[in-house]
Amino acid sequence: MSVAGHFGYWATVFLMMAGLFIVISRGNLVKKLVGLSIFQSSVYLLYIVPGKLVGGTVPIVGEGFTVYSNPLPHVLILTAIVVGVATLALGLAIVVRIREAYGTIEEDDLLAADARAD
Amino acid sequence: MRTDVILRVVAKLLIPFALMFALYVQFHGDFGPGGGFQAGVIVAAAVIFYGVIYGLPAARRAVPDRAVELMVAAGVLLYAGVGVAGILLGGNYLDYFVLASDPVHGQHRGIFWVEAGVAITVSGVMLKVFYLFAGRGRDPEDEA
Amino acid sequence: MIETPGIAALFVMLAAVAVAVARQRNLFGVVVLTGTYSFLMATALAALDAADVAMTEAAVGAGISTVLFLGALNLVGSLESKPMERPWIPLVLSLFTGMLLVYGTYGLPAFSDPHAPIHTHVVPRYLQEGLAETGVPNIVTAVLASYRGYDTLGETTVVFTAGIGVITLLRRRRKKKEEGGS
Amino acid sequence: MSDAAFALAAVAVPFAGAALVALAGERRRDLREAATFASAVMLFFLVVALGPQVLSGGRPAVPLFDMVPGVALALQVEPLGWLFAAVASSLWVVSSAYSIGYMRANGEGRQTRFYACFAGAIGAAIGIAFSANLVTLFFFYELLTLVTYPLVTHHGTDEARRAGRVYLGILLATSILFLLPAIVVTWILTGTTDFRPGGILGGRIDAATAGVLLALFMFGIGKAALMPFHRWLPAAMVAPTPVSALLHAVAVVKAGVFCVIKVIVYVFGIDTLASLGGSAPFTAIAAFTLVAASVVALRADNLKRRLAYSTVSQLAYVSLACSLFTPAAIMGATLHLVAHAFGKITLFFAAGSIYTAAHKTEVSQLDGIGRAMPWTMAAFGVGALSMIGLPPMAGFVSKWYILSGAMAARDWVVVAALAASTLLNAAYFLPIVYRAFFVAPAPGDSGGHEAPAPMVLAQVATAGACVAIFLFPGLAIAFAKAVAGG
C-alpha cells in the first residue's frame, strides 16, 4: 500500500475538490455548470484508473493478448459521461431561460431580484 | 461565413465522409472502440456542421424538426422494443438469446438493434438541442 | 514501465487546467479551457486503456459540450461579472470532502494491483466468456449492450429526457394561429 | 338490535345529527334545529336503553378498525362510561332546548356551524365514554378538542381567536406531550391498551415508573384542568353561553375527569396504585388547585369567569378523590362527575339567561335581579348550593363520599382542603344569591324580565335534577359502586 500506488486517487480527489469549489464559490451560473462538469469528470478517473493493469491492453479480445484492463468501469463511465452531458444541456437551457426572465445569470443579482419580488 | 465558397465546398465534400465514418463507428463497435452513442454524435455533428456553414434554415430543410423529434423518440422505442421482443419470444426483458435460434446469433442481433436505437436517439437529441440553441434569439417564425 | 509516469503527467496537466478554469473570468476563455481539459482527459483515458471512453469523452467533452457552451454564451453573454467573494466556506467544504475521499481511498487497492477485487470478481467472466457468449470481441460493447444492456437503455432514456427537456424549456410559444406539423 | 349495535348507534347518532344539521344549513333553520333536538332525544333513549344491561354486568363491545396492529378502534360500555354518557346525553337534550332559545334571542351568527359542532362534540364525548381502550379514548379526546375549537372561536373576533389559540394550544400540547407518551409507554409495558377492571399495569410496573406515568396521565388529560394547565378554561369564556355549558358541564371538562377516573381505575387499578403508594404529590397538586382556583374565583367579578374558576376547583375534587386510591373516594369522584355536571350547567344556564334578558355579565351588576328573574335566580341558587355541597342537593352526596374516602384513608390534608374549599365555595356563591334577592337594584336599572321560555325551562329542569339526584341517588350510586368495586 505505497503512497505512489495511490496517485490515481489523488488526481480524482484534486479534480473533485476543484470542481466542487467552483460549483459552490462562483456566482455565475455558466461557471457553476463548468465546475459541475469538472466535478463529474473526477469520477471518471476514480473508476477508470484502478481498472488499468500495467502491461495490459484495451479490452478487445484478440489473438496474442492475455492481460486486459478492466472493461466494466469503462462501461459505467460511458454512461456517466452521457449523463453528464445530458445534465449540462439541460442546465444551459435553464440558464438561457433565466437570462431571458431576469436579464442576468449572476446568483447574487438573481437572489436580489427574487427578494424584491417578495 | 455563409458566403465563404471554400468552406461550402469543403463541407459538401466532408459531410458524406463524416456520415460514412459514423456508419463505420456504429458497425465496427463490435470489434473496435465505438458504438451507437459515438456514431450518433458524429451524425449529429455532420448535420450541425452543415447548419453552421449553410445556415440553420438549410439544416432544418435537410433534416426537418418533425423528423428530429421522431428520431428522439424512435431510438428509445427501438431499444425498449428489443427488450419487449425478448419477452414476447419467451425470454426475460432484454433477453437477446431468444431473438434467433442460435443464442450467439441472437446476441448479435440484439446488440445491433439496441446500438441502432442509441444512435438514433443520440443524434436526434443532439440535433434538436442544436436547433433550439441556435434558433434562440432569431426570428420566432422559424421556431419549432 | 513508461506508462505510469506518462499518466501521472497527464493528471498534473489536468489539475493545472482545472485551476486555470477556476481563475479565468472570461467565459469564452473558460470554455476553451474546458475543451482543453476534456482533450487531456480523453488522452489520459486512452492511456488507461479505455479506448471507448476516451473516444466518447473527446466527442462529448471537446465537441458537444463546447458547442453547447458556445451556443449558450451567445445567448447569455460571456463575462463573469463578479470576482470571488468569501471563498473560505467552499474551500473548507471542498477540502473536507477531499480529505474524506483520501482517507477512504487508502483502504482501496493500489494502482494496477492484479489481485484487486475488481480484477478477480465479476469481470473475469466478461473477459473469458464474453466473446463466446455474445460473439462480440470488444468486451466493452458486449457489457454495454448485453450484460449491462439495461444500463444503456437507461442511458438512452437519460439522453431522451434531456432532449425533450430542452425542447420543453426552449420551445417558444407559437404566436398567432400557425397550424401544421412543425 | 343488540346492545353492541345500540352502543355503536349511540356514537353514530350525534355525528349523523351533525351531518343533518350541516345539510339543512342556515336557510332551513327550523329543520336544522329539529334535527339537533331529534338526535339529542334519540341519543338519550339509546343510552337509557343500554343502562339495565350494563348494570346487570353486560359489557357490550364493538370492535371497529385496527388502528395500529394490536390496538383496535373499539367501543365497550361499562358502568363509568355509561354514567358519563347518560349525563352528557340527558344534558344535550336540555341544552339543545336552551341553545335554540339563546341563539335565536341573541341573534348569533354561524348557527349551522354551532349546532353541527355541538352535535359533533357530543358524539366525541360519547365516544370517549364508550372507548374500549386508551387509543380509542385518545382519538375521541382529540376529536373533542378539535370539534369544540370552532365553538370557542364562535364570534370570530380577535379575542375569540386568541382564546381559541390558548384553548387548542394547551389541550393539544398536553395531550401530545404527556398523554400520548403515557399511552405509548402503557402499550409497550403491557402490550395492550384495553381498559380492564383492576387495571392492566398491575405487576408490570415499579413505583417510580408508576409515578412518572401517573404524572403524564394526570397532566396529559388537560381537559381535567389540573393547575398549571387550566388556563384554557377561563380563556374559553369568550364563547356563547351554551358553549360554556357544553365545556363545563356536558362534555369537555367532564370528559377530562372521566378520563382521569377511567385511567386510575381501569389502567392502573386502584389496588395497584394503593400498593405502590407515592400518591402524595398528586394529592398535593389537586389540593392546591382546589384551593387556589377557589381563591381566584372569589376575586373574579365577571360572573362567567367566577364560574370558570369554580369549575377548575370542582374538577380538582375529582382528581383529589382519585389520588386517594380508595373505593369510597372513587365512588365519590364518579358521583361528583354527575353532580357537578347538573349543578354547573344550571349555573351557566342562569348566567346565559341573565346575559340574554338583562345583558349583564358582572357580579356587581346583579343587585336585585332576582326580582325580575325569579326562576332564573332560584335555579342559580339551587346550583350554587349543590356546588357548595349542601343538602338537599346532588353535590352533597358526592362530597360525602369523597370526604368519607379521605377519612378512611386518614388523609387529613385532604379533609382540610375539602373543608377550606367548601367554605370558599360558599364565600363566592352565596353573595351572588344574596345580591340577587336581598339587595335593591341600582337606581335606573329597569330590572328587566325573564329570559325566553325554553331557556327558563331548561335551567329549571337541571336544577330539579340536582335535587332529584339527592332524593333518589340509588341509580347513580349503583353505577358508581360498579365502577369502584371493579
Add this chain to the structure above:
Amino acid sequence: MLAEHFPALLVVTPLVAAPLIVVVRSARAGWAMALAACLAAVLMAAQLLARVAASGPVSYAIGSWPPPWGIEYRVDAASALVALLVSAIGTASVVYARRSAAAEIGGERLYLFYALMMLCLAGLLGMVVTGDAFNLFVFLEISSLSTYVLVALGRDRRALTASFQYLILGTVGATFYVMGVGILYLATGTLNLADLAVRLPQAADPRAATVAIAFITAGLGLKLAMFPLHAWLPGAYAHAPSAVSAFLAGTATKVAIYALARIWFSVYGADALLRDIPVAPVLAALSVAAAFIASGAAIVQDDLKRMLAYSSVGQVGYITLGLSLATEPGVAAAIAHVVNHGVTKSALFMLAGAMALRLGGTRFSDLAGVGRTMPVITFAFVIGGLSLIGVPGTAGFVTKWALAGAAIRAGQPVFAAVVLLSSLLAVAYIWRFVECAYFREPPAGAPAPGEAPASMTGTALALTAAVVAMGLHGAPVLGAAGRAAAALMGGAR
C-alpha cells in the same frame, strides 16, 4: 405468464409511454396514455406486493444474465410497497394534472409535460426495484433530469432559479452517490447489492466502506432533502406546477429514502452501522435538527406551498430519525411514515394547487377567507394538516405512534419526545392557515364561492379520504411497513 415479467414491465411501461407520447404529440392522448401507464404500474405493483407477501422476494435477471454479471431486478416487501406508493401517487397526480397542468402549462408543451411525468415515474420505479447500485444511479438521473424540467415549468420565473439550484445540488448529490458506489466497487468488485452485502464484510480495509457510506448518505441525503442538504426543496416545491409539487412531494424524496435504507440496511446491515461506522448518530442529530428547525421555518413562511415544503423537510426528519434507530420497529415506522406522509403531502399540495388555481396564488394574503370561498377544499386541507400534526384518526398519528413506540423500545425516549414536541410546531403552522382561512375576510375582488374543477377536487379529496382511512385503519400500512423493514434488514443477505 406475463406476471413473471412484472418487475421489468413495471418500469418499462411508463418508460415506453414517454416516447410514445412524444410521437403522438397530443396533450389529450398523452394524458390518456400516461394514465393508462400509471394504472398498469399500480396493478403490477399491487400484484407484486401480494406476490412477495405470499412467497418471498422476487429476483428478475434482465437480459437473462444471472447476477452479479447482469443487472438484477429485485422486488421484496419493501420495494413493492414503495413502488405501489409511487405508482398510486403518480396516478393521482396524472388525473389531477388534466385540468391543473392545462391551466398552468398549457399549449403545445403540455404533451411533453406528460412525457416528462412518465419519465420521472419510470426513473423512480427503476430506483425502487433495481438490485444494482449503478443501475440505481442511472434511474436516479432519469428521474432527476425530468424533475428539473418539471419544476422549471412553473409559472413564476422563480421556478427557473429553483430548478437550476435543484439541478446543481441534485447533480452534486448524484455524483457523490456514484463516488460512493465507485469506492464500494473498487473494494469488492461487484455492483449487485446482494453480492455487495456478502462481499463487503470480507473487503480488506474498513476505511473504504466507511467513506463510501458517507458519500452515499450525503449524495442520497441531498436527494431526500436531509437537513441541512434541503436548500433546493422549498423553492422547487413552491414554484413547480401544482401537479408536479403533489407528485414530487409524495414520491421523489421518499424513493431516495428507500434507496438510502436499502443500502444502509441491506448492504451494510444495522450491526455494522451501529458498531463500526458512526453514521447513525449523525443522522439522528440531523433528523432532530430537521424536525425543529425546518418545522420552525415552516411557521414563518408567507406562502402556503413554501410552508408545506418546509414541513416536508421536517417530516423527512421523522423518517430519517426512524432509520437512525437502526432497529426493525424504527425502520418499520420510517417506512410507514414514507407511505403515510407521502399520501398526506400529495393531498395537501393538490389542495393548495386547487386554491391557487382559483385565487391566483398561495400566499397567505391570497388565501384570506378561503374557508368561505372554497369550503370543501379548505376543510380537506385542515384534515391533511391534522395528519401532519399527528392527530388520531389521520395517517400521521399512526406513524407517530409507531415512531414514538420504536424510539422508546430502542431505549431512546428522547427521540420520542422530539417527535412529539416538534409536532407542536406543526400545530403552529397549520393553525396559521386555519386562522387565515376562517377568520380573515376575503380580499376585495375575491372570486365568488365555488370549488376547483371536479377532476382536481375529486383527486385531492380521494387522497384526503385515504389519509383518514389509513388513520382509522392503520394496521395494513403498519403491517406492510413491518414486513418491508424485515425485508430491508434481513432480506438481501
